[in-house]
Amino acid sequence: MWDNLISGAVAALTLANIGILVFGTFVGIVVGILPGIGPMVGMVVLLPFTFAMPPDVALSMLLGVFCGGYFGGAVPAILMRTPGVPSSLITSFDGFPLTQKGEAQTALSAALLGSFGGGIISVVILIFLAPLLAHVAANFGPPEYFAAGLFGVTLVVMANRDQLMRGILLLGLGLWFATVGIDGATLSPRFNFGTLSLQNGLHIVPVCLGLFGVGQTLLLVERKILLTDRMNLTRSTLDFSKLRVTLRYWKTLIRSGVIGTFVGLLPGTGSILASFMSYEAAKRASKRPQDFGQGTPEGCLAAEAGNNAVPAGAMIPLLTLGIPGEALSAVLLGVFTINGIYPGPLLLIKEPVLINTLYVSIFLINVAAFLMLALLLKPFAMIVRVSTTLLAVNIMLISVIGIYAVNTRTFDAAVAVFMGVLGYILLRMKWPVVNLVMGVVLGEILENRLRESLSIGDGNPLIFLSRPISLVVIILTVLIVVIPLYQDRRKMRRQVEGS
Amino acid sequence: MNQEPKKAQSRTHDLFSAFLGVFAAFALITSPWNVDTEGPDPFYKGPLIFPVMVLAMMILASLPACMRLLSPPADSTWRLDGEGYPKKTLVVLGLLIATLIGLNLIGLEVSAWLFLSISLYCLGHRGVLKLIVLPLVITGLLFLVFKHFLGVFFPTPLIVEWIWE
Numbered sequence: 001m002w003d004n005l006i007s008g009a010v011a012a013l014t015l016a017n018i019g020i021l022v023f024g025t026f027v028g029i030v031v032g033i034l035p036g037i038g039p040m041v042g043m044v045v046l047l048p049f050t051f052a053m054p055p056d057v058a059l060s061m062l063l064g065v066f067c068g069g070y071f072g073g074a075v076p077a078i079l080m081r082t083p084g085v086p087s088s089l090i091t092s093f094d095g096f097p098l099t100q101k102g103e104a105q106t107a108l109s110a111a112l113l114g115s116f117g118g119g120i121i122s123v124v125i126l127i128f129l130a131p132l133l134a135h136v137a138a139n140f141g142p143p144e145y146f147a148a149g150l151f152g153v154t155l156v157v158m159a160n161r162d163q164l165m166r167g168i169l170l171l172g173l174g175l176w177f178a179t180v181g182i183d184g185a186t187l188s189p190r191f192n193f194g195t196l197s198l199q200n201g202l203h204i205v206p207v208c209l210g211l212f213g214v215g216q217t218l219l220l221v222e223r224k225i226l227l228t229d230r231m232n233l234t235r236s237t238l239d240f241s242k243l244r245v246t247l248r249y250w251k252t253l254i255r256s257g258v259i260g261t262f263v264g265l266l267p268g269t270g271s272i273l274a275s276f277m278s279y280e281a282a283k284r285a286s287k288r289p290q291d292f293g294q295g296t297p298e299g300c301l302a303a304e305a306g307n308n309a310v311p312a313g314a315m316i317p318l319l320t321l322g323i324p325g326e327a328l329s330a331v332l333l334g335v336f337t338i339n340g341i342y343p344g345p346l347l348l349i350k351e352p353v354l355i356n357t358l359y360v361s362i363f364l365i366n367v368a369a370f371l372m373l374a375l376l377l378k379p380f381a382m383i384v385r386v387s388t389t390l391l392a393v394n395i396m397l398i399s400v401i402g403i404y405a406v407n408t409r410t411f412d413a414a415v416a417v418f419m420g421v422l423g424y425i426l427l428r429m430k431w432p433v434v435n436l437v438m439g440v441v442l443g444e445i446l447e448n449r450l451r452e453s454l455s456i457g458d459g460n461p462l463i464f465l466s467r468p469i470s471l472v473v474i475i476l477t478v479l480i481v482v483i484p485l486y487q488d489r490r491k492m493r494r495q496v497e498g499s
Numbered sequence: 500m501n502q503e504p505k506k507a508q509s510r511t512h513d514l515f516s517a518f519l520g521v522f523a524a525f526a527l528i529t530s531p532w533n534v535d536t537e538g539p540d541p542f543y544k545g546p547l548i549f550p551v552m553v554l555a556m557m558i559l560a561s562l563p564a565c566m567r568l569l570s571p572p573a574d575s576t577w578r579l580d581g582e583g584y585p586k587k588t589l590v591v592l593g594l595l596i597a598t599l600i601g602l603n604l605i606g607l608e609v610s611a612w613l614f615l616s617i618s619l620y621c622l623g624h625r626g627v628l629k630l631i632v633l634p635l636v637i638t639g640l641l642f643l644v645f646k647h648f649l650g651v652f653f654p655t656p657l658i659v660e661w662i663w664e
Contacts, residue, residue, distance in 0.1 A: 052649055165560045166512070169519050172557035176526065176550060183546035188535035190546055191526065214595070221588045221622065389622040390629070394637055396595060397614055401641055404602065405651040413599055421592065429512060429579065447549040454543040 005127070008356020012364060017060050020053070021361055024061035025368045028068020032084045033076055033383050034391065036220050039069025039085065043331050044213045045395055047205055048402035055339040056354050060361040062335060063311065064369075066328055067119060067362065070271065070308045071369040074111040075377075076384050078300065079104060087271035087310075090279050090303035097295030105235070108377065109242035110297035111304045112370055114253060118305030119366035121257030122264070122312035127359050129265075130348065133320040137345035142452035143464050145321070145344075147473035149446045152267040152323040153438055154477045160432040161484055167435045170426070174439015175446065177202045184444070185451065197411040204334040206403050207440050208327075210416035211433055213399030215423020217392040236378035249298045252282045256305035263306070264313020267325035267438075271307040278306025312362055319343050319355060322445060327434045330441040396420075510571060511579045513564040520561025527554040590621045606656035607646070612638045 011017065024046070031042035042065040050058035073085030078095030091111055098107035140148070157167045180191045181201025192198035256278035263274035282302035283292045292299050314329040322343040324330040336343050341351060348355055373380060399420075404413040426433045457463030464470050526533070527550075534547050542548055567575075594614050601610030615634035624630060645651045 049644075049649075165563055166516060168560040169516055169557055172523065172553050172560065173519060175553040176523070176557070179546075179550045179553070185544075186535075186538045186540060186546050188538060188546045190534045190550065191530075193533065218585075218588050218592060221591050222582065222585060387624070390619065390624065390633075393591065393615060393618040393622070396591070397598070397611055397637070398641070400595060400599065401607070401611070401645060405645050405649060408652050410599060410602060413602075417592075417595060417599065420595075424585075424588065425515070428582070428585075429509075429515065431512075443553075450549060451544055454548075459541060459543040 004352040004356045005359070007353045008358075009360045011056060011353055011357040012060070012360035017057050017357070017361065018364065020057050021060040021064050021365055022368050022372075024064025025068040025071075025365050025372060026064075028065035029072035029369060029372060029380060030383055031065065032069035032072025033380055034386070034388070035076055035082050035084050035384070036388060037216070037391065037395075038073075039065050040212045040328055040331075041216050041395060042069060043328060044209045045398055045402065047209060047331065047334070048406045050335055051338065051406055055335065055341060056357045056361075058335050058339070059332060059358055060365075062332060063358065063362055064365045066311045066332075067308065067365045068369050070304075070311070071112070071115045071373055072380070073307075074115065074300070074304050075108070075373070075381050078107045078111060079381060080384070082384075085271070085307075087275040087303075087307035089272070090275040090307075091300050093279070093293050093303070094296050094299030097293075098297065098300070101295055103295070105239040106242045106245060106297050107295075107300050109238060109240075110246040110249075110300040112238060112373055113243055113246050114256065114301035114304030115308040116366055116370040117253040117301075118257040118260050118308040119312065119369075120363065121254060121305070122261040122309035123359060123362050123366070125258070125261045126312045126315055126362070130316050130319055130355075133316060134345040134348045137320050139469065140321075140345065141467070142449045142456065143467050143470040144473065146446060146449035146453050147464060147470040147477070148321050149323055149442055149449060151473050151477045151480075152317070152321075152325070153435075153442055153446070154480055155267040156326075156435055156438050158480055158484055160435070161488070163432055167432050170431060170433070170435040171439045174436040174441075175443040177207065177436075177440050178443020179447065185448070197409075202415060202440070203412075204330070204440055205338075205406060206412045206415040207419050208331055208334070208437060209399050209403050210419025211423035211426075211437065212327075213402075214396055214416055214420025215427055215433075217396045217399075218420060218424040219427050220388050220392040236376075238374040238377050240374070246297050246301055249282075249301050252285070252298055252302050253305050255281055255285070256302040257309045260306035260309025261313035261316075264310035264325065265316045267317065267323060271310040274306040274310050274313075275303040276306075278302045308366075315358070315362075319347060319358075320345055322347075324438070324441060327437040330437050333441055508575065509579045510568065510575050510577050513568045513571075516561045516564030517568050520558050520565060523554045523557035523561065527551065527558065530554070587622060591618050594618050594621075603654055604657050606659070607653045608638055608642055609656075611641055 027042050027046065028039055031037045031039055043062050046061060046065060050061065069085055070087070073083060073088035074091045074095065075084065077083040077088035077092040079099055081092045081096040083089040083092055095107040095111060098104065153171060157164065157171055160167045181199055183190055189199055259278045259281055260274040263277060279299060279302050282298055283289045286292065286298060314325040317323045317325055318329045318333060322333065324333045333343065400413050400416060403416045404410060406412060423433060453463050454461065464474055530547060530550060534550065536545055536547050538545065594617055598610045598614040612634045615637055616630050619629055646653065
């Protein structure tokens with residue numbers, strides 16, 4: 001393990017990797033600070049550029065955007081009560097009251113320390129937990145993989161169970177998109193409606209770029225410029241003396257980092273839940289719980305440590321099972337598969353240097369993001385003054401040209417624009433777009449594993465119940481559907497009886 | 500099973516769900532013509548089993564919305580979010596589609612510059628800096644990154660070919 005880690009460190013510390021990682025982190029912080037844009041848009045816009053890069057460098061850049069986005073999201077949440085990323089909303093509960101008291105530097109110190117600590121703790125857990133999970137997953141055959149994939153998509157659907165039917169519809173649409181084109185196993189064309197262009201299928205890159213790079217920015221076109229009068233920073237860099245104050249909360253930092261990592265590990269849970277659970281745990285453990293919500297640095301630290309532990313946590317199921325937990329890690333899976341690397345239990349054995357390079361890269365990204373924000377706090381905070389519409393049209397154009405550049409096919413760009421329109425409609429109606437992305441990404445995996453499993457069982461679907469691991473996973477899948485629905489029904493019945 | 504919130508929902512959601520359901524039904528009905536199943540594999544190994552399952556799931560999930568669409572609750576409305584008609588979005592979308600066509604017709608540089616300038620003008624930006632200089636800078640960057648550094652092939656603009664002929 002240590003030899004691989006050292007080899008990974010050597011690969012991660014090359015000038016090319018560090019340069020690209022710092023660039024990715026910079027982009028991540030910028031898109032994280034800009035409310036409404038977020039790391040997903042940053043990642044998909046950079047996606048076409050990764051085709052010219054080796055996989056470790058490409059992944060380092062995208063991971064930089066992923067983690068940098070969470071770092072950056074805290075800045076407008078604390079200074080303006082406008083979360084840059086959704087999970088920073090929890091940070092604003094205590095961050096903005098601190099800013100109103102003239103203690104913005106304390107809040108930012110706590111948030112940055114929390115983000116940094118959460119990120120580092122999650123990398124350490126990733127390094128130790130991923131091989132253990134991969135060891136278990138080494139016993140997996142097609143039925144177990146199918147059951148695990150089913151468990152993952154069920155968790156994602158159930159995470160948005162207030163829109164259950166819409167979630168299932170979008171998941172189905174995503175899974176159907178994945179079937180368009182030539183079927184890999186039989187080489188039969190499917191759903192190309194007589195056009196040659198659709199024979200190559202709907203690839204994840206134009207789909208994601210369209211949904212987020214074009215769809216999200218079409219939504220921003222109607223948005224007004226943010227008011228930034230209340231931005232209150234006493235100096236252009238972070239006040240490092242305030243860091244010592246926040247170091248008192250080291251127990252909260254460790255607890256929140258651990259909670260965030262394990263929440264990130266579960267598909268569909270997302271960073272908001274990680275932030276919220278960490279915040280609540282810190283409040284419960286605090287000697288002064290009444291201070292939470294009034295402006296305590298401990299609240300900012302807990303929320304940020306929780307959400308910044310999510311990226312490394314989400315890497316655990318991605319690397320060991322090949323199952324992404326959310327849209328952001330689904331894009332990372334896309335980069336792996338584009339480079340002919342298929343995440344799963346054997347990945348840790350086949351590509352130990354690549355995996356360890358990623359571990360070290362995540363560590364370096366956290367260091368880079370912390371230093372960048374600490375030293376250039378005011379210039380970064382000023383980014384919110386840039387007009388959203390100005391950014392939106394530029395991102396849109398870069399997305400469309402970028403997607404054309406991947407295969408030099410205007411058809412791919414047209415797919416991205418079509419997906420952009422679909423993404424705009426879904427985002428405007430607040431439907432769970434993540435289900436669509438998960439469907440597109442997991443469609444091929446689920447289909448192949450299903451057909452392989454049925455082949456093993458001579459067409460008998462009971463194959464899934466005849467193997468212990470797949471049986472346990474399927475029982476778990478049934479439970480995560482039945483229990484919340486039963487609880488919801490009981491709650492509703494109580495409300496009816498109460499009224 | 501339906502867990503949609505009980506508060507008055509816009510009928511637009513139901514309409515869109517129903518549209519997806521109808522589309523799934525169309526894809527399912529036409530699947531024997533759209534999927535080549537001539538191979539020797541039994542159904543469970545073949546290319547049709549998964550799409551059939553997925554499309555059936557979509558149709559089932561759209562049924563509650565279809566029912567609500569046919570017999571709407573008393574307090575239902577078509578109003579979506581009160582954000583109004585997306586005029587600016589449609590203009591920018593139209594310009595983006597025109598840019599795609601323009602890539603072949605007038606080339607990357609001119610279409611990118613025109614898209615940025617006209618879009619920014621339509622979105623209320625004014626001044627030489629925002630309408631001419633900034634689009635020129637971004638177009639220059641696109642040219643440098645895609646054509647120069649990445650060596651991406653962009654077709655010779657048709658208009659140039661016509662002029663030469």
